[in-house]
Amino acid sequence: MATTKQLLLAGVFLVVLVTKHGLCGSAEEWKARSVYQVLTDRFGGPVTDSCNLNDYCGGTFSGLIDHLDYIEGMGFDAIWISPVVTNTPGGYHGYWAKDFSTINSHFGSAADLKALVDAAHRRDMWVMLDIVLNHVGPVGSQFSAITPFSHPGDYHPQCSVSQYVCFTEEVLHCRLASLPDLNQQNATVADELVAWVGRMISEYQFDGIRADTVMYINQDFWARVQAEAGVYIVGEVYSSVECNIAYQKHGVDATLSYPMFFTLRSVFQDGQSMNLIQSQVDAYKGFPDASILGTFIDNHDNPRFLYQNTNKIPQYLNALTFVLFSQGVPIVYYGTEQYFAGGNDPANREILWPTKFQTSTPMYAFLAQLNSLRKNTTAWSFPQVQRYSTDNFYAFSRGSTLVALTNSGASFDISITYSPYTAGVKICNALAVPADSDCLVTGASGAFTVSMGKGLPKIYVPAAAESA
Numbered sequence: 001m002a003t004t005k006q007l008l009l010a011g012v013f014l015v016v017l018v019t020k021h022g023l024c025g026s027a028e029e030w031k032a033r034s035v036y037q038v039l040t041d042r043f044g045g046p047v048t049d050s051c052n053l054n055d056y057c058g059g060t061f062s063g064l065i066d067h068l069d070y071i072e073g074m075g076f077d078a079i080w081i082s083p084v085v086t087n088t089p090g091g092y093h094g095y096w097a098k099d100f101s102t103i104n105s106h107f108g109s110a111a112d113l114k115a116l117v118d119a120a121h122r123r124d125m126w127v128m129l130d131i132v133l134n135h136v137g138p139v140g141s142q143f144s145a146i147t148p149f150s151h152p153g154d155y156h157p158q159c160s161v162s163q164y165v166c167f168t169e170e171v172l173h174c175r176l177a178s179l180p181d182l183n184q185q186n187a188t189v190a191d192e193l194v195a196w197v198g199r200m201i202s203e204y205q206f207d208g209i210r211a212d213t214v215m216y217i218n219q220d221f222w223a224r225v226q227a228e229a230g231v232y233i234v235g236e237v238y239s240s241v242e243c244n245i246a247y248q249k250h251g252v253d254a255t256l257s258y259p260m261f262f263t264l265r266s267v268f269q270d271g272q273s274m275n276l277i278q279s280q281v282d283a284y285k286g287f288p289d290a291s292i293l294g295t296f297i298d299n300h301d302n303p304r305f306l307y308q309n310t311n312k313i314p315q316y317l318n319a320l321t322f323v324l325f326s327q328g329v330p331i332v333y334y335g336t337e338q339y340f341a342g343g344n345d346p347a348n349r350e351i352l353w354p355t356k357f358q359t360s361t362p363m364y365a366f367l368a369q370l371n372s373l374r375k376n377t378t379a380w381s382f383p384q385v386q387r388y389s390t391d392n393f394y395a396f397s398r399g400s401t402l403v404a405l406t407n408s409g410a411s412f413d414i415s416i417t418y419s420p421y422t423a424g425v426k427i428c429n430a431l432a433v434p435a436d437s438d439c440l441v442t443g444a445s446g447a448f449t450v451s452m453g454k455g456l457p458k459i460y461v462p463a464a465a466e467s468a
């Protein structure tokens with residue numbers, strides 16, 4: 001039986017592990033997670049084959065609950081859902097707030113949202129809420145339409161953002177895409193926004209936050225939001241490495257890995273040199289912690305990777321392998337598993353249900369394999385070490401896992417001499433089908449030759465450790 005002292009110690013330990021609102025979801029814990037991003041309106045909805053992508057298509061929280069199996073089947077253990085508050089007309093995406101105090105009835109009720117978080121938590125799946133604190137829906141000067149920010153003094157004076165440069169007065173205080181810009185210099189407004197974040201976290205038990213348009217609000221405000229939230233925040237700073245670094249240095253846990261996104265698109269879509277990856281990894285050394293950024297190759301704001309590139313499936317598989325195995329919290333956009341190829345929004349916000357949530361696509365199996373291997377090897381817990389880089393080949397290791405990538409789309413052999421292995425170790429490409437059909441034994445000093453077949457990625461692990 002535990003002594004009083006032991007119980008007391010256990011209690012202290014527990015208090016240390018949980019966050020402000022009594023939840024899990026610290027930045028450190030998110031490193032082990034893998035995120036599937038959905039737009040609630042587009043994921044699980046009615047049985048229709050088409051819809052006007054500029055307006056609501058009918059996806060709901062219960063539609064999400066019904067298909068958590070589909071998400072879990074690919075090995076994801078977190079979902080990022082689009083913003084949930086009531087929006088102005090046409091705000092199917094959620095980024096046009098009208099009433100911060102109510103849940104968007106197109107997606108369901110507050111009870112439905114709680115049921116979604118509960119259902120996810122029952123399968124140890126975390127839920128990340130998308131929040132928009134920079135602006136509200138497009139109401140011009142009709143501020144009375146907005147709750148609770150109904151007063152002209154709640155907004156910055158009218159002007160438009162034209163130069164997307166971080167920390168300028170224009171970016172911080174003018175309107176982005178004509179959307180009324182909330183005035184966080186007004187203490188009443190800032191206090192209310194910060195308190196709202198706290199209420200959302202404690203009421204719905206979200207495990208993390210994706211913050212929209214972070215670059216358009218001052219850094220002190222975000223430091224306050226981070227402190228109030230108490231859970232991991234990954235913020236959108238659609239800009240340079242320097243701007244992203246600044247926000248992390250100023251107290252936001254993480255930002256979305258936009259600089260690496262641009263690099264990955266250049267390398268895997270446009271065929272630019274893979275040496276660019278290492279340059280970007282070097283630039284990332286400026287982050288206090290580069291391993292906590294949200295890494296991605298697709299999202300709702302950019303044409304999908306396969307748009308006008310349906311012939312680049314091998315390159316896409318390489319890019320996704322990088323997303324899942326490089327430093328950072330991987331985020332995969334819904335529809336990837338169905339080879340969606342939509343262009344600029346709303347075309348990249350397709351409805352998923354016409355696919356009937358089929359789990360038989362090779363991409364669905366590939367993502368499941370990557371997530372499984374990421375977990376088995378605990379890739380996130382080892383530093384990322386570059387092993388080889390040329391224009392068309394890039395290899396890095398995490399512990400005893402070696403990831404070999406190419407953007408060439410072709411077959412070739414390459415010899416790795418700087419390897420994480422010793423001599424005489426049997427290693428196997430864990431992505432090979434059937435399993436164990438692509439193994440080799442390392443030579444002197446652990447050197448070996450990688451045969452890249454048909455431009456596909458490889459992930460080597462020591463034979464015995466494959467299913468650790």
Ligand SMILES: *[C@@H]1O[C@H](CO)[C@@H](O)[C@H](O)[C@H]1NC(C)=O
Binds near residue numbers: 151153154186188189
């Ligand atoms: C700040 O916001 C409050 C609440 O809406 C409002 O009453 C007040 O007038 C605003 N202050 C300024 C200086 O506009």
Ligand SMILES: *[C@@H]1O[C@H](CO)[C@@H](O)[C@H](O)[C@H]1NC(C)=O
Binds near residue numbers: 370372376466467468
């Ligand atoms: C991960 O480990 C499990 C359990 O040992 C095993 O079934 C699975 O095949 C492994 N995954 C991969 C991709 O090797």
